[in-house]
Amino acid sequence: MVAVTIDPEGPVPVYRQIAALLRDAIRRGDYPPGRAIPSAKRLAQQYDVAEVTARKAVLALVDEGLLEGVTGRGMFVKQPQGDG
Amino acid sequence: MVAVTIDPEGPVPVYRQIAALLRDAIRRGDYPPGRAIPSAKRLAQQYDVAEVTARKAVLALVDEGLLEGVTGRGMFVKQPQGDG
DNA sequence: TCACATTTGTACGTATGTATC
């Protein structure tokens, strides 16, 4: 089970790789709307990257409108907007 | 001439204050489409903040579609999109 | 209310890679 698939030497930046994994997980329903994804700290441990890097990945998804951050609580999956 | 107007103690984050100043300058035409804004280093010196903070401000505008970064050259003002 | 841990948000510091000039 080596499914975690981050390649630090590949051409794709690590933060984008993590963002892609999270994006897929959200779209797949692993984290339904209203649920929080793992904290930046947890993601950093899981993918063996710095917390700032994990955070950058998450912020990319916030930027895409998939997530919403709530200070002191977590990053929550938003309702799909204008997608049937 | 104290026009530079960054308040590090105010409720608005410094990077947002700088982003707002740059956004206004662009909209005002100080930096017309195709032109580059000052480098992150220069902005940091100008506003007396860290380079990372200046960069964060600039990236916010990239995100808004106002700027486009070109490695080795600078951050360029984009053509207005869908604005008559 | 207070103390503590967790988590996001902001800010500064630094190093390396890549591209341009």
Add this chain to the structure above:
DNA sequence: AGATACATACGTACAAATGTG
């Protein structure tokens, strides 16, 4: 080869909000 500038990545500190006890 060197200077400049953006892109990525790690490290650290503090503030604000939240949750638990």
